[in-house]
Amino acid sequence: MSQKSWTxxxxxxxxxxxxxxxxxxxxxxxxxxxxxxxGVPAAxxxxxxxxxxxxxxxxxxxxxxxxxxxxxxxxxxxGWTGGFVLLALxxxxxxxxxxxxxxxxxxxxxxxxxxxRTVAVICAVFVSxxxxxxxxxxxxxxxxxxxxxxxxxxxxxxxxxVLVYATLGGMKGITWTQVAQYWVLISAFLIPAIAISIxxxxxxxxxxxxxxxxxxxxxxxxxxxxxxxxxxxxAPYTEAFAGGxxxxxxxxxxxxxxxxxxxxxxxxxxxxxxxxxxAARWSGFWALGFIALLYLTAPATAAFARYxxxxxxxxxxxxxxxxxxRHWSHTxxxxxxxxxxxxxxxxxxEALAENELFRAGSLGAADLAELRAGxxxxxxxxxxxxxxxxxxxxxxxxxxxxxDIIVLATPEMAGLASWIxxxxxxGGLAAALSTASGLLLxxxxxxxxxxxxRMLRPDASEAQQLLVGRxxxxxxxxxxxxxxxxxxxxxxxxxAFAFGLAAASFFPVIALGIFSRRVGTVPAIAGMTxxxxxTAAYILGSxxxxxxxxxxxxGPQGIGTVGMLLNFAVTLALTPLFPPPSAEVRALxxxxxxxxxxxxxxxxxx
Amino acid sequence: MSGGEDPRLxxxxxxxxxxxxxxxxxxxxxxxxxGLGCGVLLADRLNAFRLGGFPLGFWFxxxxxxxxFVALIGVYALAMRRLDRIHHAxxxxxxxxxxxxxG
Numbered sequence: 257m258s259q260k261s262w263t264x265x266x267x268x269x270x271x272x273x274x275x276x277x278x279x280x281x282x283x284x285x286x287x288x289x290x291x292x293x294x295g296v297p298a299a300x301x302x303x304x305x306x307x308x309x310x311x312x313x314x315x316x317x318x319x320x321x322x323x324x325x326x327x328x329x330x331x332x333x334x335g336w337t338g339g340f341v342l343l344a345l346x347x348x349x350x351x352x353x354x355x356x357x358x359x360x361x362x363x364x365x366x367x368x369x370x371x372x373r374t375v376a377v378i379c380a381v382f383v384s385x386x387x388x389x390x391x392x393x394x395x396x397x398x399x400x401x402x403x404x405x406x407x408x409x410x411x412x413x414x415x416x417x418v419l420v421y422a423t424l425g426g427m428k429g430i431t432w433t434q435v436a437q438y439w440v441l442i443s444a445f446l447i448p449a450i451a452i453s454i455x456x457x458x459x460x461x462x463x464x465x466x467x468x469x470x471x472x473x474x475x476x477x478x479x480x481x482x483x484x485x486x487x488x489x490x491a492p493y494t495e496a497f498a499g500g501x502x503x504x505x506x507x508x509x510x511x512x513x514x515x516x517x518x519x520x521x522x523x524x525x526x527x528x529x530x531x532x533x534x535a536a537r538w539s540g541f542w543a544l545g546f547i548a549l550l551y552l553t554a555p556a557t558a559a560f561a562r563y564x565x566x567x568x569x570x571x572x573x574x575x576x577x578x579x580x581x582r583h584w585s586h587t588x589x590x591x592x593x594x595x596x597x598x599x600x601x602x603x604x605x606e607a608l609a610e611n612e613l614f615r616a617g618s619l620g621a622a623d624l625a626e627l628r629a630g631x632x633x634x635x636x637x638x639x640x641x642x643x644x645x646x647x648x649x650x651x652x653x654x655x656x657x658x659x660d661i662i663v664l665a666t667p668e669m670a671g672l673a674s675w676i677x678x679x680x681x682x683g684g685l686a687a688a689l690s691t692a693s694g695l696l697l698x699x700x701x702x703x704x705x706x707x708x709x710r711m712l713r714p715d716a717s718e719a720q721q722l723l724v725g726r727x728x729x730x731x732x733x734x735x736x737x738x739x740x741x742x743x744x745x746x747x748x749x750x751x752a753f754a755f756g757l758a759a760a761s762f763f764p765v766i767a768l769g770i771f772s773r774r775v776g777t778v779p780a781i782a783g784m785t786x787x788x789x790x791t792a793a794y795i796l797g798s799x800x801x802x803x804x805x806x807x808x809x810x811g812p813q814g815i816g817t818v819g820m821l822l823n824f825a826v827t828l829a830l831t832p833l834f835p836p837p838s839a840e841v842r843a844l845x846x847x848x849x850x851x852x853x854x855x856x857x858x859x860x861x862x
Numbered sequence: 863m864s865g866g867e868d869p870r871l872x873x874x875x876x877x878x879x880x881x882x883x884x885x886x887x888x889x890x891x892x893x894x895x896x897g898l899g900c901g902v903l904l905a906d907r908l909n910a911f912r913l914g915g916f917p918l919g920f921w922f923x924x925x926x927x928x929x930x931f932v933a934l935i936g937v938y939a940l941a942m943r944r945l946d947r948i949h950h951a952x953x954x955x956x957x958x959x960x961x962x963x964x965g
Contacts, residue, residue: 337931548929552929
C-alpha cells in the first residue's frame with residue numbers, strides 16, 4: 257500500500273471514531289453542554305485536558321523548536337508543564353468548588369461587577385481566538401503536506417468535523433472525543449520516538465536514549481551534538497544561556513508561560529467537569545502525567561532529529577541527498593541553495609554567512625521560483641548576473657530548515673514504515689482538532705453564558721441558552737476557519753500575546769480572589785487593566801513598533817511575567833484604599849476554601 | 863458556612879485552611895527550586911556535573927523539572943486527601959458534640 261493510501265486510511269479511521277463518539281454523547285441541557293454534566297472521572301478528564309492542552313504547536317512544532325534551540329528549548333517544556341502545578345495547587349480545586357460554568361463567571365461573582373466580568377469575557381475570547389486560528393491552520397498544513405490536498409480544503413474539512421461534534425455534544429462530546437484524540441496523538445508521537453531511539457542507541461526508552469551512547473560511533477549523543485554544533489558554528493546544544501536567550505529572558509519566558517498556562521480559560525474550564533474537589537486535584541495529576549509522556553519524549557525526538565538532520569545532509573552532494581530531503585523540499589520546509597561547490601553546508605552563529613540550508617517561510621511560490629532562478633544565474637555567471645539567493649533569504653530571517661520538519665519528517669529520516677508516517681499525520685490532526693474544539697467551547701460559553709444569559713437575558717430558558725450556545729459555537733468555527741484560510745501575518749507572535757495576556761490578567765485576579773478576603777472590586781479591575789495594557793503595549797511596541805527592549809532587556813515572550821507582577825502590585829497597593837467585598841462574597845470565599853459543607857453550587861447539582 | 867456563630871467550628875475550618883496553606887507553600891518552594899532554580903538560574907553551574915550522558919542543568923531543564931512537577935501534584939492530591947479526611951472527622955466530632963451547623 258502506498259504512503260498516501262496509508263495516510264488516508266489512518267486519518268479516515270480516526271475521523272470516523274470521533275464522529276461515532278459525538279453521536280453517542282449528544283446532549284440536551286446546558287449542564288451537559290458546558291460542563292459535561294460534571295460526571296467525568298478524574299483520569300478521563302486528565303486525558304481530555306492533556307489533549308485539550310497539547311495543541312498543533314506542541315505536537316508539530318515544539319520538538320523542532322527545541323531541536324533548533326537546544327538548552328533554551330527547555331523554557332517551553334518547563335513553562336508549559338510548570339503551569340499545571342500552579343493550576344492544580346492554586347486554582348483548580350477552588351474553582352471547582354465555586355462550581356459555575358466559566359472563568360468570567362468567577363471573576364464577575366467574586367468581584368461583584370459586570371465590568372470585571374466583561375473584561376474577563378473579552379480576554380477569554382481574545383486568548384481563545386488567537387489560539388484557535390493557529391489550530392485551524394495546523395489542520396490545513398497537515399492535510400496539505402501528507403495528503404496533498406489544498407490547505408483551504410483541509411481547513412474546511414477540519415471545520416466541518418469540529419462543527420458536528422462540538423455543536424452536537426458540547427463539552428460532553430468534546431471531552432470524550434478528546435480522550436480518543438489523546439490516544440491517537442500520543443501513540444503517533446511515541447512510536448516513532450521509540451523506534452528511532454532503538455535504532456540510534458539500542459535503548460527503548462527515548463528519555464534514556466537521549467543520554468545514551470550512539471551505537472554506530474560509541475560517543476554519547478549529546479556530546480556528539482555539542483561537537484557537531486561547534487563544527488558548524490552554532491552554540492553547543494546543551495550550553496545554557498547562549499545568544500539572545502540569556503538568564504533573564506529564559507527565566508521570564510519560563511515564568512510567563514507557567515503563569516499563562518495556569519490562566520488559560522480552556523484549560524481551567526476542564527476542571528469544572530469533574531465530580532468534586534478531590535477529583536479536580538487528581539484530575540490535575542492525571543493531566544500533567546499524560547502531558548509529561550509527550551513532553552518528556554519531545555526533547556529526545558529533538559536531539560535524535562538534530563543528529564539525523566546534520567549527519568544525513570552535511571557535506572552531501574546532490575546525488576547523495578536522501579529521499580526525504582527531495583520529498584520535503586517541495587513543501588518549502590527545507591531548501592538548499594548551493595554556494596557553487598556542489599556540497600550541502602549547514603552553518604549558523606558566527607558562520608551564518610556560509611549557511612546553505614533555508615526555509616520558504618511565508619514566501620510565495622512565485623517569489624521563491626524567481627529567487628531560485630536568480631540564484632542559478634548568479635552561480636553560473638560567478639556573481640556577475642542574478643543575485644545571491646542565500647543573502648536574500650538570510651536577510652528575511654529564513655536561515656535553517658523550518659522547525660516543523662522535525663516531527664513531520666523524522667520518521668522518514670529514520671526510514672520507518674509507511675504506517676508510522678501515516679500515524680503521525682493522524683496524530684497532528686488529533687492534536688489540532690482537540691485543542692480547537694476546547695477553545696471553541698470557551699468562546700461559546702463566554703458569549704452565550706456570560707454575555708447573553710448572565711448579563712443580557714437572565715430570564716432565558718434552558719432551551720434558548722442551549723440554542724444560543726450552539727449558534728455561537730457554529731459561528732466561532734466559521735470565524736476560526738476563516739482565520740485558518742486567511743491567516744493574519746501575526747499568528748506566531750500572537751501566541752506570545754495569548755500567554756502574556758493570560759498571565760497578566762487571569763492568574764492574579766483569580767489567585768487573589770481565592771486567597772484574599774480583602775481585595776475588592778476597584779483594585780482588581782485596576783490591576784487587571786494595568787497588567788493587560790502594559791503587556792499589550794510592550795508586545796505590540798517591540799514586535800511592530802521597533803521599540804527597544806527597555807525593560808531589563810526582556811523580549812516580548814517573557815514580558816507577561818512583568819505584567820503579572822504589575823497586576824499584583826497595583827491590586828495590592830490599591831486594596832487598603834477601597835472597601836472590602838460584601839458579606840455575601842466573603843461567605844462565598846469561605847465556602848470555596850473548604851471542601852465539606854453544602855454551598856449552593858453543590859446543592860444545585862446534586 | 864462561615865462558621866462565625868460557633869467558635870469551635872470556626873477554629874476547625876481555620877486550622878484546615880492553615881494546614882492547606884503550609885502544604886502549598888512547601889510544595890511551591892520545591893516547584894520554584896526545581897524548575898526556575900535548577901532548570902534556569904543554576905543551569906550553567908549544574909552543567910559542570912553529569913547525570914549519565916546528560917549535563918545536569920540541561921537534564922533539569924528538559925527532563926528533571928517535568929518529573930518533579932508531576933510528583934508535586936501527586937503529593938498534593940495525596941496529602942490533601944489525608945487532610946480532607948482529618949477535617950471530615952473533626953467536623954463529625956463537632957456535630958456529635960452538638961455544635962450547631964448551618965447550611
